[in-house]
Amino acid sequence: MSECNLNTFETAWCPGCGNFNILDALKTALCDLKIEPHKVVVAAGIGQAAKTPQYINTNGFCGLHGRAVPPAAAIKIVNKDMTVIIDSGDGDTYGEGGNHFIHNIRRNIDIAHFVHNNQIYGLTKGQASPTTDVGHKTQVQPIGSVNIPMNPILLALSLGAGFVARAFSGDKEHLVSIMKEAIKYRGYAFLDILQPCVSFNKVNTFSWYNKRIYKLDENYDFSDKHKAIEKSMEWGDKIPIGIIYKKEFETYHDKVDFLKDDKALIDLENISSQSLKEYINEFI
Amino acid sequence: MDYNILIGGSAGQGMETLTFIIEKALKRMGFEIFTIRDYMSRVRGGHNFTQIRFGDTSFSSHRDEINGIIALNDETISLHIERLSDNGFIIADESAQYEHKGLKKLPLKSSAKKIGNVKVIGSVAIGSLFKLFNLNLSCVEKVIEELFSSDAASQNITALKEGNNLVDPIYNLNYSKKDDKILINGNDAIGLGVLAAGCKFYSAYPMTPSTSIMNYLASKMQEAKIVVEQAEDEIAAINMAIGASYAGVRAMTGTSGGGFALMVEALGLSGMQELPLVIAEIQRPGPVTGFPTRTEQSDLKFIISASHGEFPRMVIALKNPHDCFYQTVRAFNIADKYRIPVIIVGDQYLADSTCTVTPFDVTKVEINRYLNDDEYIKDKEYKTYELTKSGISPRIIPGKIKGTRVLVDSDEHDEFGKITESSEVRINMTNKRLNKLELLKEELIEPSYYGEEDAKVLILAWGSLDGPVKEAVNLLNNSSDRKYGAMVFGDVWPLPIKLLNEKAKNATTIVNVEQNATGQLASIIMEVTGIRCNSSILKYDGRPISGQEIFNKMMEVK
Numbered sequence: 001m002s003e004c005n006l007n008t009f010e011t012a013w014c015p016g017c018g019n020f021n022i023l024d025a026l027k028t029a030l031c032d033l034k035i036e037p038h039k040v041v042v043a044a045g046i047g048q049a050a051k052t053p054q055y056i057n058t059n060g061f062c063g064l065h066g067r068a069v070p071p072a073a074a075i076k077i078v079n080k081d082m083t084v085i086i087d088s089g090d091g092d093t094y095g096e097g098g099n100h101f102i103h104n105i106r107r108n109i110d111i112a113h114f115v116h117n118n119q120i121y122g123l124t125k126g127q128a129s130p131t132t133d134v135g136h137k138t139q140v141q142p143i144g145s146v147n148i149p150m151n152p153i154l155l156a157l158s159l160g161a162g163f164v165a166r167a168f169s170g171d172k173e174h175l176v177s178i179m180k181e182a183i184k185y186r187g188y189a190f191l192d193i194l195q196p197c198v199s200f201n202k203v204n205t206f207s208w209y210n211k212r213i214y215k216l217d218e219n220y221d222f223s224d225k226h227k228a229i230e231k232s233m234e235w236g237d238k239i240p241i242g243i244i245y246k247k248e249f250e251t252y253h254d255k256v257d258f259l260k261d262d263k264a265l266i267d268l269e270n271i272s273s274q275s276l277k278e279y280i281n282e283f284i
Numbered sequence: 285m286d287y288n289i290l291i292g293g294s295a296g297q298g299m300e301t302l303t304f305i306i307e308k309a310l311k312r313m314g315f316e317i318f319t320i321r322d323y324m325s326r327v328r329g330g331h332n333f334t335q336i337r338f339g340d341t342s343f344s345s346h347r348d349e350i351n352g353i354i355a356l357n358d359e360t361i362s363l364h365i366e367r368l369s370d371n372g373f374i375i376a377d378e379s380a381q382y383e384h385k386g387l388k389k390l391p392l393k394s395s396a397k398k399i400g401n402v403k404v405i406g407s408v409a410i411g412s413l414f415k416l417f418n419l420n421l422s423c424v425e426k427v428i429e430e431l432f433s434s435d436a437a438s439q440n441i442t443a444l445k446e447g448n449n450l451v452d453p454i455y456n457l458n459y460s461k462k463d464d465k466i467l468i469n470g471n472d473a474i475g476l477g478v479l480a481a482g483c484k485f486y487s488a489y490p491m492t493p494s495t496s497i498m499n500y501l502a503s504k505m506q507e508a509k510i511v512v513e514q515a516e517d518e519i520a521a522i523n524m525a526i527g528a529s530y531a532g533v534r535a536m537t538g539t540s541g542g543g544f545a546l547m548v549e550a551l552g553l554s555g556m557q558e559l560p561l562v563i564a565e566i567q568r569p570g571p572v573t574g575f576p577t578r579t580e581q582s583d584l585k586f587i588i589s590a591s592h593g594e595f596p597r598m599v600i601a602l603k604n605p606h607d608c609f610y611q612t613v614r615a616f617n618i619a620d621k622y623r624i625p626v627i628i629v630g631d632q633y634l635a636d637s638t639c640t641v642t643p644f645d646v647t648k649v650e651i652n653r654y655l656n657d658d659e660y661i662k663d664k665e666y667k668t669y670e671l672t673k674s675g676i677s678p679r680i681i682p683g684k685i686k687g688t689r690v691l692v693d694s695d696e697h698d699e700f701g702k703i704t705e706s707s708e709v710r711i712n713m714t715n716k717r718l719n720k721l722e723l724l725k726e727e728l729i730e731p732s733y734y735g736e737e738d739a740k741v742l743i744l745a746w747g748s749l750d751g752p753v754k755e756a757v758n759l760l761n762n763s764s765d766r767k768y769g770a771m772v773f774g775d776v777w778p779l780p781i782k783l784l785n786e787k788a789k790n791a792t793t794i795v796n797v798e799q800n801a802t803g804q805l806a807s808i809i810m811e812v813t814g815i816r817c818n819s820s821i822l823k824y825d826g827r828p829i830s831g832q833e834i835f836n837k838m839m840e841v842k
Contacts (some may be wrong), residue, residue: 009702043527046694053691054703059682061530062693062703063523064553070487070520071527076513078531082683100523103516116308249386258509266532266681270482271508273646277474279504280644283466284312 004031006057013048018195022116023055025172026087029179030058040083043072045097048123049089049116049195066096073109079266079283080110080253083183088198090117094130094150101152105159105188109252112182112189115152116169118197119204127201135202153232156190157225157245163189164228168213169196170206174241181243187251194239209239216242223247285339285459288347289413290364292333293356302354302406303334305431307467309423310338313505313642314461318343318751320828321636324346325492331359340459342640344604344751345831352416354409357384373416373454375409388412388451395446401436404443411447418453428508466643470634470748473644475500477612478536478762480649483562485528485535487513487521491543492576493632494566499536518543522550522563529559530692532655532681535615538564541583542572548590551625555595555717556676557692558669559684560619562612562627567631569826578826579632581747582800585807587627588777596720598626599777601747602634603732607774609644613651618727620654622676622720629776631799633828634748657808658685658800667699668692671712675719695750721778728780731773734785735761739769741841742791744817744835745798746773746805753797755831758836768838773805779812788815795841797821797834 006085013019030040040058044050046065054059059082059241063071068088076084088091093101104113119136121127126138128145129139131152135144156164163185167175175193182189194213196206220242230244252260262268289306300321307319315338320366324330337347351369355361355376365384368374376382378389390412396405407428414421421444428440468476474497478486503513511528515521521537528535539547544565554561565587569580586601598618602608608630615626656678666688670677676701682690691701693756696713698704701784708722734755735743745753750772760768771787773780788794798805801824806817821837823829 012703036686038686038688041531041682045487051703054693057689059689060691060693060701062525062691062695063557064549065695067519067550068525069525070515071530074485074487074513074527074535075531077513077527078533079683082531099516100520102773103520113570160520214328229778256511258506259511262509265509265511268484268509270651271479273649275508276476276480276649279479279508279644281467283472284463284643 005169006030006037007271008055008057011055012051014199016198017048018118019049019052019116020196021169021172021175022087022114022193022195025175025179026052026085026114027056028176032176033180033183035083039081040085041072043075043084043086044068044086044088045092046123047089047092049087050092050209052087052202062177066092067100068092068194069097069100070106072102072111073107075263076109076111077252077259080259081264084111085183086111086113088115089122090115090119090131091121094152098130102159105156105190107252108162108187108249110187112179112185112191114179114182114191114193116195117152117192118195118256120197120201122197122200133203151182151232151235152192153244156231157229157232161190161245162187162247162249163243164232165191165243166194166241168193168194168241170209171241174215178243186247186248194241212237212239213241216239216240216244286337286347287339287352288335288337288350289352289354290335290350291354291356292331292360292364294329295324295332296328297356298403298406299332299334299356300433302410303336305424305427306408306410307336307638308427310336311465311467312423312426313419313459314463314464314531315339315459316342316640317377317467318346318639319637320346320633322827323577329567331363333360333364340461345755346637346828347740352413354413355380356438361387375412377396389434390447390450392447399439399442399446401439404440407440407443408447411444412451414452415448418456418458421448424492428540449546451567456785464610465640467638467640468605469636469638470602470605470608470630471496471636472500472568473608474612474628474630476644477609479504479510480609480646481613481616482651483510483536483616484533485511485513485525486529486537487515487524488538489515489543491540493568493635494538494540494564496635497564497566499794507830509763518546519550521555522547525552525561526554526557526559529561530557530682534560536562536564538566540566540568541570541586544583544587544590551597552591552593552595553694554625555591555597556694557677558717559622559692560623562619563625563627565627565629566635567629569824575826577632579828580802580826581631581749582824583629584746587629588808594714595717595776596622596624596724598624598724599629600626601629601774603747603750603772603775604634604641605639606641608634609776610648613649615660617650618724620652622724623679624720629747631748648734656659656680660686661685667703668691669697669699669713669716671699671716675716676725728775728778730780730783731771733769733771733783734764735769736767736770738790739767740791741766741768741793741795742787743768743770743838744794744796744805744809745770749797749799749829752829752831752834756834756838759831759835775806776808781813783807784815785812793818793841795819795821795838799823799829
C-alpha cells in the first residue's frame, strides 16, 4: 500500500461530502488489486461526482454531461488491456445519460460503473434528480418532487445486467470490497453508491441512511435473479446493500472474434495494401 | 456517344438490382457511366427511378433528357415522358394503358410467368434494352451469374434471351473498349477511404443518406478488423468515437444533418479535448426531417459554426467518388496532425450516384499518426496539453507508457489537463487551440478551376456540384463568346482564398451555384473576403441540378 499513491491535487468538494469516501475507496480498491495506474482510465460526465477523474492519478476522461458511458465503452472496446471505470453522479447517469445507461447494459462491455447517488443535483445547487423521493422539496420542486423515483437497481436487472450492486459511502470498508468485486467482474458491473449530499439534501442524510441500511449476508444467494428482483424493490425502512445479483455471461468482446482472440484493437496492424487493393477491385 | 436510360417503378419492384445489372454490364463493356438514384422515403410503393447515362467519354454529371425508359408501371411513363427525346423508346409491359410512338408494349410479365418466376421480369426488359442498342449479352450474363444463385441465375439468363427476341435494334453501338475503371458511388468510396486510412472504429446511428457508409464498413468488419458500432443515438455515436480516439485508434462517425444537430455538443468536445475525429455529414434537405431521401447543400453554414464556443475545425466538401476516397484519408491525417475534428461533407447526390472512375491508387495512401512514444517522454512528466509554439501538443496513447497520465477534459484545463479557472491559462489555451486554424490555412487545397483562364464570368460552387458545374462551363464556353470559368471548393473551412482573389479580380460577373435557398457559400465568401456574388443560381427542390440545367440558367445571367 505504501508504494501505491494515487493522489493528485486538492478537491473542489464540500467538507463532509460522501465523494471523499468514494474516492478513497476507489484508490484503495485499485491499490489492493495491484492495477498499475497507467493501465486504468476513470471516465466521467459532468457534476460533482464527475470530478473524480481529476483527483486520482490514473488516466482520466472528463467528458460531457450525461455522456460518460459511450466514451468509456469505446475505450474498452479499443483497448481491452485497460481497466475502465466510470465514476459519475445520479443526474449524469440516470437523467441526462439515461439512454446510454440503458443501452450499455445491453452491450455488456467489461467496465465497472460506479454511480455516486445522492438523490439530488449537487453542482447546480439542489434540484431533484431521477432518484429523489416523492415529496422531497427543493427550490425548483416547491411542492415536493412529484415524479416517481427511478429504481436503478431494478432497471439494471430488468435489462439483463450481470453484476448489480449497491453500497453506501458511509461504510468504506464494505464499499471497497464491492468495488473490487465490480472491477474484477468480467462484463458490465453496475454499482449504485448511496451518498449523502451535505449541502443540498437535508432528507437523505448520514443518519437517515444509517438507520435503514443493512448488509446482505452470506445467506443471500446473489445468483438467483428472481430473489434479486425482489431485493431490488426493498426501499424505505430497510435498504439492502451488497451484491444483489451476479452472474457472468458473454461480454461484447467475446462475441466479436477479432476482439476476443486477437491483441487489443489498438495493437492490431492496419489492413495491408494488398487487401485494400482487393476491396477496390470488388468494384470492377 | 451519350445515352441516357431511365428505369422507373415503385419501391419493392427490384429496380436497384435491375439498375445495378445494367450499369455494371455496360461498364464491363468499357462504357463510361453516371447513374443517379431518385427514391422515396418508403419501403414499398410510391415512385422511384434511376437514370443510367452511358457513353464513350467520361461524364461528370447526370443529364435530364432521356433516350429510353424502362417502365415497370404506367406512372413511370406519364411522369417522365416529357423528358424523352424525339426518337426515344419506352420498354413497357403489353398491359400498359398508354399510347406513344416510341412505346414498345412487350410481353414482359407473361414471359416471366412462362419462365416460372415473376421476379425475372426485369431481366426480360434488360434483354430487350440490349437488343435495342444491338449490344451482346455476355457481360450481362456474367453479372447475373455473380449476383444470383445458380438456379435464379439460369432463370434470369433465360429471361434475358427471351427479352432479346422481342425487339429489333434501333441503334448499332457495336462498341468495345478495355474496361479499366471501377463503378462506385460516393459513400462506398468514403468507406474505402476509411479502411485505407486505417480507421478502426466507426460508430453511427442509421440516417439516410449516410447509412451506406456504415453498411459498407460493416460488410468489411471481420476481414478488416474495424469495429462498426450501431449506437443508441447520434450523441452516443460521436461520444463513442471520441472515446475510441482517446484510446488511440483512428475513429469516425457519420450522419446526416439531423443527426449532426444532435452531435454538435460533442463536436466541441473533440475541439476542447483536442482529440482527433472525422465526421461524415451527408446532407439531405432540412430543416428537421425535410426530404429524407433527397439532396441539398444546406448545412454548410451550420457545419462551419456548429457547437458553442470557439475551437478549430476543418471542413472538406467532397466533390466526386475520387475525392471521397482521397479526401477521407487526408481528413484522418489532418485530424491526427492538428488534434482537431475534421468534417467531410457529402450529400445524397454524391452518396448514391455511381460513376466510372480510375481505380484508387493505394500507393498514394500515406498514413501519418503524429503519435509519440516513450522516447519523447523520457525524463519528463507528460502533459496532455503542453503549450508548444505551434499550439499542437505531443500526443501519446493512454496505457502504453508507465508513469504517464493522459487526462482530457471538457472543462477548461491547464497543460496537465487539470481543471482551472485561471484567466491566464484560459487565454493561453484558447490561443493554443485557435492557432491551429492559422497552421491549417498553410495546407489548404485551392478550389478546382474549370474553363477559361481569364474568365469574365466566374461561377462559384462547392462539393458535389463539381461535376455539373464542370459540364456546364464546357457547354457555356462552346456556345458563347463570353469567357466562363468555374471554381469549385473542396476545402471550404478554413476558406482557401488565394485563387478566389486572383480570379475574382478579372471577373465582371460572379455567380454562385448552390443547392440551397440562401446561397450559403456566397455568404461565407462575402464574410471572409468581401467578394460579393452578382447573381445566384439556387436549387432547393431536393432534386439534383444537372450541367445542362446550370447551362440554361447561366444563359439567362446578364
